[in-house]
Amino acid sequence: MSNYKVPTMAEMAASGESPEILFWVGCAGSFDDRYKAVTQAFVKILNKVGVSFAVLGPEETCTGDPARRAGNEFLFQMQAVANIQVMNGYNIKKVVTACPHCFNTIKNEYPALGGAYEVIHHSQFLQSLINEGKIVMKGGGEFKGKKITFHDSCFLGRANNVYEAPREIIKALDVELVEMKRCRTKGLCCGAGGAQMFKEPEPGKKDINVERTEEALGTGASAIAVGCPFCLTMMADGVKNKEKENEVKVVDLAELIAKDLGLD
Amino acid sequence: MSILPQVIFLVIFVAAGYVLYRRISFLKRNIMLGKKEERNDQPGERWKTMLLVAFGQQKMFKRWLPAFLHFLVYAGFIIINLEVAEFIIDGFTGQHRIFAPFLGGFYTFAMNAFEFLAVGVLVACVVFLIRRNITKVPRLTMKELKGWPAMDANLILIIEICLMMVILKMNAADQILASRGVEHYTQLGTLFFSSLLTPLLEGFSTSFLVFTERAAWWFHIVGILGFAIYVTYSKHLHIFLAFPNTWYSKLQPKGEMTNMPEVTNEVNMMLGIPTEGAQESPAEIGRFGAKDVNDLSWINIMNAYSCTECGRCTAECPANITGKKLSPRKIMMDVRDRAEEVGKSVDAGGKGLEDGKSLLGDYTTAEEINACTSCNACVEACPVNIDPLSIILQMRRYVAMEESGSPAQWNAMFQNMETSFSPWKFAPTDRFNWAESVKDEEIK
Ligand code: SF4
Ligand code: SF4
Numbered sequence: 001m002s003n004y005k006v007p008t009m010a011e012m013a014a015s016g017e018s019p020e021i022l023f024w025v026g027c028a029g030s031f032d033d034r035y036k037a038v039t040q041a042f043v044k045i046l047n048k049v050g051v052s053f054a055v056l057g058p059e060e061t062c063t064g065d066p067a068r069r070a071g072n073e074f075l076f077q078m079q080a081v082a083n084i085q086v087m088n089g090y091n092i093k094k095v096v097t098a099c100p101h102c103f104n105t106i107k108n109e110y111p112a113l114g115g116a117y118e119v120i121h122h123s124q125f126l127q128s129l130i131n132e133g134k135i136v137m138k139g140g141g142e143f144k145g146k147k148i149t150f151h152d153s154c155f156l157g158r159a160n161n162v163y164e165a166p167r168e169i170i171k172a173l174d175v176e177l178v179e180m181k182r183c184r185t186k187g188l189c190c191g192a193g194g195a196q197m198f199k200e201p202e203p204g205k206k207d208i209n210v211e212r213t214e215e216a217l218g219t220g221a222s223a224i225a226v227g228c229p230f231c232l233t234m235m236a237d238g239v240k241n242k243e244k245e246n247e248v249k250v251v252d253l254a255e256l257i258a259k260d261l262g263l264d
Numbered sequence: 265m266s267i268l269p270q271v272i273f274l275v276i277f278v279a280a281g282y283v284l285y286r287r288i289s290f291l292k293r294n295i296m297l298g299k300k301e302e303r304n305d306q307p308g309e310r311w312k313t314m315l316l317v318a319f320g321q322q323k324m325f326k327r328w329l330p331a332f333l334h335f336l337v338y339a340g341f342i343i344i345n346l347e348v349a350e351f352i353i354d355g356f357t358g359q360h361r362i363f364a365p366f367l368g369g370f371y372t373f374a375m376n377a378f379e380f381l382a383v384g385v386l387v388a389c390v391v392f393l394i395r396r397n398i399t400k401v402p403r404l405t406m407k408e409l410k411g412w413p414a415m416d417a418n419l420i421l422i423i424e425i426c427l428m429m430v431i432l433k434m435n436a437a438d439q440i441l442a443s444r445g446v447e448h449y450t451q452l453g454t455l456f457f458s459s460l461l462t463p464l465l466e467g468f469s470t471s472f473l474v475f476t477e478r479a480a481w482w483f484h485i486v487g488i489l490g491f492a493i494y495v496t497y498s499k500h501l502h503i504f505l506a507f508p509n510t511w512y513s514k515l516q517p518k519g520e521m522t523n524m525p526e527v528t529n530e531v532n533m534m535l536g537i538p539t540e541g542a543q544e545s546p547a548e549i550g551r552f553g554a555k556d557v558n559d560l561s562w563i564n565i566m567n568a569y570s571c572t573e574c575g576r577c578t579a580e581c582p583a584n585i586t587g588k589k590l591s592p593r594k595i596m597m598d599v600r601d602r603a604e605e606v607g608k609s610v611d612a613g614g615k616g617l618e619d620g621k622s623l624l625g626d627y628t629t630a631e632e633i634n635a636c637t638s639c640n641a642c643v644e645a646c647p648v649n650i651d652p653l654s655i656i657l658q659m660r661r662y663v664a665m666e667e668s669g670s671p672a673q674w675n676a677m678f679q680n681m682e683t684s685f686s687p688w689k690f691a692p693t694d695r696f697n698w699a700e701s702v703k704d705e706e707i708k
Contacts, residue, residue: 006699027686036698057696061685069638070674071664073524077531108520154639159519185644189582194638198687199673202635205587
């Protein structure tokens with residue numbers, strides 16, 4: 001048996017190889033304890049399926065999205081241009097990322113700065129692997145026959161019209177997908193976008209993630225599926241706030257698949 | 265027959281036209297306070313968007329009741345204008361129902377159709393009044409609507425109700441006169457709704473009915489001219505601006521923020537990247553971001569003048585739902601109010617933009633714009649494709665880049681990103697640590 005591999009672009013380039021995709025991990029995927037598990041689940045799937053991929057590893061830096069949304073265009077472009085130089089240096093064509101913010105920025109905002117790539121969110125990538133029969137779900141796992149609800153990320157859904165891929169993944173499991181009242185184009189934000197993740201909210205009646213979590217819990221689902229590190233944090237905090245962390249899990253789509261394949 | 269009525273009509277018509285012309289010039293100048301922006305790409309897509317969203321009311325049909333009622337008023341407005349065209353010709357020529365003899369039975373059919381629409385508009389307006397003032401639909405009674413905006417909305421509904429009732433009354437009087445064989449009046453056969461009113465008027469003398477019919481005619485046409493002028497002062501400007509506004513919709517993905525090329529040159533220089541084809545720094549370096557209306561694009565200001573104040577954006581805004589001060593509708597109203605203020609000041613020979621006030625600070629506060637999650641719910645919700653988020657983000661750019669006035673935690677985040685290339689304070693060398701444990705595991 002061999003071990004899981006996480007090749008870096010630098011290693012690949014040194015041996016004269018070029019992978020099919022660059023897996024863009026993102027800051028949350030690299031540093032956030034909870035989201036590191038998602039990153040790991042995703043690379044395990046890639047290994048298992050035999051997708052040729054690499055990561056930038058220590059050469060990756062923040063895409064600059066939170067700086068740009070908070071108004072600091074200089075800082076954003078400093079990050080973006082530096083990242084683009086690295087990626088263009090490796091002649092990268094295709095990027096897959098599990099973070100909708102990285103996805104949106106690299107896909108829509110890097111081209112104006114000289115970085116044009118095909119950018120795919122991990123939900124879309126995983127769905128295509130399922131469709132191609134490369135991932136065969138067993139339909140078992142801990143949520144078998146239970147209700148799962150999906151929380152649409154604003155930067156995936158409204159910002160980029162990706163609504164179906166995450167749902168297709170959930171439907172491929174032997175579970176019941178239940179929708180919240182505010183879903184798809186009408187989905188309610190988790191409260192972390194637009195750099196809100198990095199500061200306290202303005203005074204109000206309630207925190208946005210609590211409002212959203214209440215709605216998710218209202219569906220009676222035993223898991224809230226997400227496709228974004230920020231949503232994951234916000235929903236998990238919300239569930240904790242409602243003291244439901246023992247009954248209701250917040251899980252990323254990659255984790256659902258990894259669990260189903262017994263990779264966790 | 266005296267030509268006095270024709271002369272009076274001509275005078276009123278020309279005067280109304282002049283006032284309208286002045287108002288339109290005023291609005292156009294206010295919109296052009298904004299910066300130039302080219303948005304003429306993909307004309308096919310733009311025409312399609314306009315047809316679907318403005319003409320076809322595509323985005324209204326998310327909830328059927330308001331959509332259906334709004335559609336009645338909209339269809340009534342467009343189609344009843346055909347009748348107004350006849351009014352105007354009659355007014356100039358001194359004729360009455362000039363098309364009736366040519367169209368015969370079809371004319372009666374058309375009048376019946378107009379009456380149906382008139383009643384539809386009437387009913388819709390009554391329901392709208394109830395929704396605003398009695399059942400108090402939340403998005404129609406929020407605090408930013410106190411005062412003039414609420415009054416504006418009610419006024420227009422009442423005016424429309426009056427205009428529609430007058431049409432019915434006029435038709436009723438007209439048909440009694442025709443049945444009495446009074447010269448000038450044509451028998452049209454049964455007009456469905458106004459015939460229900462004839463019993464109320466039948467007892468009156470012919471001269472009184474002529475007076476009633478004429479009064480209703482004048483009320484209607486002068487009312488419509490007045491309405492056209494009033495609209496330019498009101499949120500109801502959307503009935504015209506919805507069309508250009510949707511034509512100039514943002515066609516890129518909603519998540520894409522506009523690039524600032526003036527920053528790119530500097531960044532390239534700082535990173536030592538040769539900037540091929542980069543011009544010398546542009547002649548006039550404006551402000552970074554937006555502090556006042558003239559820093560926004562003219563499309564942002566047109567958005568503000570197209571805003572219906574319907575509050576669908578605010579009703580979907582996560583910040584607003586959870587009690588924060590931010591309301592995307594209020595942002596649009598602020599932009600419009602500020603543009604009006606500057607325009608009026610300029611016309612009065614005043615200080616215009618240099619009056620010591622600005623959009624950010626005097627109208628919209630930092631607390632409001634900081635609360636935005638850039639979720640695009642407001643953009644998605646707006647029935648006329650207004651983009652409040654674009655304005656919010658431009659103001660944030662001003663605060664961050666010109667004032668260094670972002671919230672302290674954001675400034676800390678900026679620092680982390682500068683020093684450790686992540687919004688969190690982690691050592692960049694730890695970025696790849698997550699892979700250690702995976703690499704140790706065997707593939708199952
Ligand atoms: S983008 Fe901002 S203003 Fe618009 S709905 Fe979302 S939070 Fe509210
Ligand atoms: S911006 Fe659009 S949705 Fe919001 S109040 Fe104005 S017209 Fe309505």
